[in-house]
Amino acid sequence: MTDVQATRDGLVPGPRPTRDRAPAWRRWLLAPVHAAAVLSSAKSFRDNPVIGSPTLNRWGLHVWRRRVAAWLGRLRRRRLAHLLSAEDRTAFERDGFVIKRNFLDEATFRALRAEIVGLKADAREAVIGDTLTRLIPLDAVTLRGLATTRAVLDGPVYRGLLAYIGSFKRRPHLYIQTVFSQFCQAEPDVQSFFHSDTFHPTVKAWLFLDDVAEDTIPFTYVPGSHYHTRRRLAFERRLSQTAWRAGDRLTAEGSVRFSEADIRRMGYGPPVRLPVSGNTLVVADTSGIHARGTTNLKSVRLSIWAYSRSNPFLPWVSGDPNALPLIKGYALRLYWAVTDRLKDAKRARRDWRWVGLRSPLAPP
Numbered sequence: 455m456t457d458v459q460a461t462r463d464g465l466v467p468g469p470r471p472t473r474d475r476a477p478a479w480r481r482w483l484l485a486p487v488h489a490a491a492v493l494s495s496a497k498s499f500r501d502n503p504v505i506g507s508p509t510l511n512r513w514g515l516h517v518w519r520r521r522v523a524a525w526l527g528r529l530r531r532r533r534l535a536h537l538l539s540a541e542d543r544t545a546f547e548r549d550g551f552v553i554k555r556n557f558l559d560e561a562t563f564r565a566l567r568a569e570i571v572g573l574k575a576d577a578r579e580a581v582i583g584d585t586l587t588r589l590i591p592l593d594a595v596t597l598r599g600l601a602t603t604r605a606v607l608d609g610p611v612y613r614g615l616l617a618y619i620g621s622f623k624r625r626p627h628l629y630i631q632t633v634f635s636q637f638c639q640a641e642p643d644v645q646s647f648f649h650s651d652t653f654h655p656t657v658k659a660w661l662f663l664d665d666v667a668e669d670t671i672p673f674t675y676v677p678g679s680h681y682h683t684r685r686r687l688a689f690e691r692r693l694s695q696t697a698w699r700a701g702d703r704l705t706a707e708g709s710v711r712f713s714e715a716d717i718r719r720m721g722y723g724p725p726v727r728l729p730v731s732g733n734t735l736v737v738a739d740t741s742g743i744h745a746r747g748t749t750n751l752k753s754v755r756l757s758i759w760a761y762s763r764s765n766p767f768l769p770w771v772s773g774d775p776n777a778l779p780l781i782k783g784y785a786l787r788l789y790w791a792v793t794d795r796l797k798d799a800k801r802a803r804r805d806w807r808w809v810g811l812r813s814p815l816a817p818p
Contacts, residue, residue, distance in 0.1 A: 492519065493767045497652050497708025499697035505708075506698035516694035517687050520653045523766035524682065527655035530621040530771045537614030537623075550680030551738035552615060553728065557661065558606065563733045565602040567663050570630055570758070570814060573600070577812035578790070580805040585635055585643035586818045589806075592628035592758065594783025607758070612661075615737045617771075620657030622764040624774035627786055631660075631759035632814050635671050636752045644704060645746040648676070648712045648725065652741055653690075654766030655680070659737040661758040668729040670753040671746050673736055676717055676725045680742035686720040712743055756814055 488504040492515070499506030507515065535543060542552050558566065577590045590596065597604045606612060607628060617623045635643075651658075666672045682690075693700075693710065700706045717725070727747055728736060738744065740761075776785040790806075797804050 493765075495652065495654065495763060495765050498706070499694065499700075499708060500706040503698075506694075508695045508698075511691065511694035511697075514691065516653070517691050520682060520687065520690065523654035526766060526769060527621040529769065531618055531655075533771050534614075534618045534621065534623060537610070538618050542615065543618070546619060546739075549675070549677040550742040551675050551677075551728075551736060552619070553730070554611075554615075554735040554737075555731070556733055557611075557735040558733055560733075562602060562606065566606055567732070569600045569603050570663060570756075572813070573630070574811050574813045577809055578806045579809045579812075579818065580807070581637060582645075582805055583643035584638055584640045585633060585645070586637040587634070588630075588632040588809075588812060588814070588818070589759075590630040590812065590814060591786045592630060593786050595787075603758070606661075607760075612659075612735070615735075616657050616659055616760060616762060619655075619737050619739050620762045620764070621655045621766075621771070622762065622768075622774075623771045624762055624764060625776055626657070626659070626760040626762040629759045629786075630814050631755075631757050633671060633746070633755040634752075634818055635749055635755070637818065642748060643746065646671075646748045648674075648714065648717065648743050648745045649704065650679075650710050650712070650741050650743055652708060652763070654741055655739055656741050656763045657737065657761065658740045659735065659760040661735045662730050662732055663756045663758070664732045664754075666730050666755055667753075668727060670729075670749050670751060671755055672727045672729045673738070674725050674727045674745045674747050675738060676722045676743040678742075679717075679720075679722050679744075680739040683721045686722075689716065689720055717743060754815065 485504075488502050491502055492504060496502055496505060504510065505515070538552075542554075545552050557563075573590065573596065575590050575596050577588050579586060579588045592600075592603065592607065597607075616626050620626070660673060679686075690710065693705075697705055697708075697710070702711050705711050714725070722743070725743075725745070730736065776782065781788065794804060
């Protein structure tokens, strides 16, 4: 099976994925699990026959999940509104993202960047399309020696923005992310397709440590697309009836890809590229439509990257399983260990692999 190929205005499907035909007894055994997942963050049309059911989605299941998740997200954000300024709330409500230029004072930023660039730690890398991405986890292991970085990432402004936009007060997953564009000759990175991460409010953030020029790979977002329009709901209702067998693997898994024509038909304005200088923080609801900018140039993008995602059907804002005593500070490594073992057991492809000690800017 191959993934889609990219065009500037759409997707050219490859061979369509097929849903695994498990034995009947196993399907019946798993039916309650699949049904319960409707009230969770599960999003895969392909892997969950209830979430991906053409009949249920024709009756409106996917649209119902999106509407209810959005409503609960608004309720949670009202309870978290005190964590950020009125100016930032206004910017987010309008655009779906907040940009904080000169986020840190100059001395703090220099100290933080020196800590990050000078770090050498276990890293994971993936080559996806023409791009190599390196991730170094910022967890209990690596943050132990990064006093300035730890103070910034635990600061009330940073944590407040992520909590409000993500609609949950919990510790985000934190990484040093280095993106090497045009690493090899291949199809474009899947992150360069316009897409939504999931159906419910969620958050990602980038504290950029170097300048990101317009002609490289800036974060790109469709302003206002964190809210669904009637046209978008109609589009996704149609899509949900066939998404489980979509030619694009990621759409089938619930991270819907959009063409620029789709974006116009749904009533949104044009995408906005966000070139930034170092010391800029961008925090976005990535249920909105976004992409990594495309370029024909070799470039390196260095940032502290964060994301957080919770069950969107919970009415409360607190409660973080990653903060449990035996897990706190090590959740990322535990998650990777489990997912790697599961993929190996299924003989599935692993894009991400541990590559040993790396510094963030070391050439791949």
